[in-house]
Amino acid sequence: MKNYAVIGAFWGDEGKGKIVDYLTGQVDIVVRYQGGNNAGHTVVVAGKKFVFHLLPTGIIHMDKLCVIGNGLVVDPGVLMEEIKALEQQGMAMAELKLSESATLIMPWHKILDGIEGGKVGTTKRGIGPAYESKISRRGFKVGELLAWEAFSKKLKEQIDEVNWLLEQKYGHSKLDYGQILTEFELYAEKLSGYICNTSVLLHDAMKEGKAILFEGAQGTLLDIDHGTYPFVTSSNPSIGGVFTGTGVRPKVLRVIGVVKAYSTRVGNGPFPTELNDEISEHLRAKGHEYGATTGRPRRCGWLDLVLLRYTTMVNGFDELALTKLDVLTGLKRLKVCTGYEVDGKKYQQLDSLLHIAKAKPIYEEIEGWQEDIARCTSFDQLPKQCRAYVEYIERAVGVPIRYIGVGPGRREIIVR
Ligand code: GDP
Ligand code: IMO
Ligand code: MG
Numbered sequence: 001m002k003n004y005a006v007i008g009a010f011w012g013d014e015g016k017g018k019i020v021d022y023l024t025g026q027v028d029i030v031v032r033y034q035g036g037n038n039a040g041h042t043v044v045v046a047g048k049k050f051v052f053h054l055l056p057t058g059i060i061h062m063d064k065l066c067v068i069g070n071g072l073v074v075d076p077g078v079l080m081e082e083i084k085a086l087e088q089q090g091m092a093m094a095e096l097k098l099s100e101s102a103t104l105i106m107p108w109h110k111i112l113d114g115i116e117g118g119k120v121g122t123t124k125r126g127i128g129p130a131y132e133s134k135i136s137r138r139g140f141k142v143g144e145l146l147a148w149e150a151f152s153k154k155l156k157e158q159i160d161e162v163n164w165l166l167e168q169k170y171g172h173s174k175l176d177y178g179q180i181l182t183e184f185e186l187y188a189e190k191l192s193g194y195i196c197n198t199s200v201l202l203h204d205a206m207k208e209g210k211a212i213l214f215e216g217a218q219g220t221l222l223d224i225d226h227g228t229y230p231f232v233t234s235s236n237p238s239i240g241g242v243f244t245g246t247g248v249r250p251k252v253l254r255v256i257g258v259v260k261a262y263s264t265r266v267g268n269g270p271f272p273t274e275l276n277d278e279i280s281e282h283l284r285a286k287g288h289e290y291g292a293t294t295g296r297p298r299r300c301g302w303l304d305l306v307l308l309r310y311t312t313m314v315n316g317f318d319e320l321a322l323t324k325l326d327v328l329t330g331l332k333r334l335k336v337c338t339g340y341e342v343d344g345k346k347y348q349q350l351d352s353l354l355h356i357a358k359a360k361p362i363y364e365e366i367e368g369w370q371e372d373i374a375r376c377t378s379f380d381q382l383p384k385q386c387r388a389y390v391e392y393i394e395r396a397v398g399v400p401i402r403y404i405g406v407g408p409g410r411r412e413i414i415v416r
Contacts, residue, residue: 010218015323017041030058033245040292071245121267199247210376231269
């Protein structure tokens with residue numbers, strides 16, 4: 001029995017969805033532990049593409065249990081839409097449970113994110129404002145939907161308050177209490193069957209010997225505590241979030257860091273190895289680097305080993321999944337960032353998060369490969385230069401690369 005945590009090693013979109021999908025076969029339960037529908041996790045099965053924002057990626061494996069943990073912020077409308085979309089595609093869905101302690105994203109959270117999220121370049125899904133309300137103890141927990149009278153009263157009080165803010169500060173039109181109440185009445189009715197204490201549920205499942213996969217959203221460099229603050233999300237995608245976001249602590253847990261063979265970032269904030277040339281164009285075009293949630297073009301650049309060593313330290317990665325190696329095919333020379341120069345001083349490891357914004361990357365060059373690798377099914381079949389690239393990263397970080405992505409499809413993965 002093995003439990004897994006699949007965690008993004010950079011700024012999100014590393015290909016976590018595909019790795020989660022691969023590993024789901026080896027577990028009984030898939031649980032999301034943080035974030036919300038700012039995530040976009042892609043799985044390509046037999047040429048058909050699925051993108052999950054809030055539902056755990058395991059949802060397409062109908063014999064599994066999927067859990068939305070207490071650490072998430074949940075937009076109930078989005079959840080209903082995602083369930084409906086799967087049904088409309090004729091997909092049988094896994095069993096789903098929703099934590100009573102997850103925080104609801106309320107309509108004003110999305111409005112406020114739209115107004116205030118510009119500097120960071122948020123997904124405007126209301127994530128930050130919903131987490132703010134949780135931390136300030138004014139939030140709505142999912143379980144409150146089950147106590148309707150108290151919910152309606154609290155909703156009235158908060159709408160009165162928020163209307164004052166919206167009007168006075170932002171010149172925004174007022175929210176309509178009656179309309180929102182009706183909307184949430186429907187959510188309460190439709191979602192009540194999924195709501196429970198998921199910590200107890202997961203704990204009991206573990207006692208029965210069931211294996212759990214913890215599906216991270218976003219990435220360690222977007223972590224509110226360990227990322228490139230303030231250009232981060234408002235949750236803990238890194239390892240600590242697994243425990244606070246689910247309320248269980250498995251004794252045996254393999255922590256898998258997902259890293260792209262190059263780097264990307266969507267939204268604002270520092271990105272030392274970012275490129276704006278024909279290489280980044282190659283990466284964006286060949287890697288289809290456009291956001292799975294907002295459609296924004298992703299910023300692209302070389303792999304940054306300084307940051308990978310740092311996020312390996314923060315999470316204690318046991319192994320890595322290196323995705324999108326096929327996207328590098330065709331480039332004559334590859335560069336990897338092995339150090340930073342900050343204020344005239346050279347560093348091999350990240351001494352301070354503040355260095356990221358000022359870092360000039362120090363690169364090493366590695367030979368590229370021209371052969372198509374999408375059909376390779378074992379490490380030995382990869383071209384020599386390709387294997388050298390993988391082994392170079394392993395040596396530099398000191399963690400084995402156990403999974404290698406050679407294409408978007410479910411089967412386009414090499415397991416070593
Ligand atoms: P996530 O948010 O970490 O789950 O990643 P996204 O789904 O947002 O973005 C990853 C994109 O890369 C998706 O379009 C995947 O289908 C695709 N992808 C994943 N692994 C590979 C791979 O090994 N090769 C290629 N070419 N595409 C991949
Ligand atoms: P997955 O799970 C990439 C980025 C946003 C913005 C910052 C804050 O698909 O990897 P937020 O809406 O969370 O307050 O925005 O974080 N961001 C992501 N970038 N992948 C994601 O999720 C992201 N979720 C949020 O672009 O820069
Ligand atoms: Mg994504």
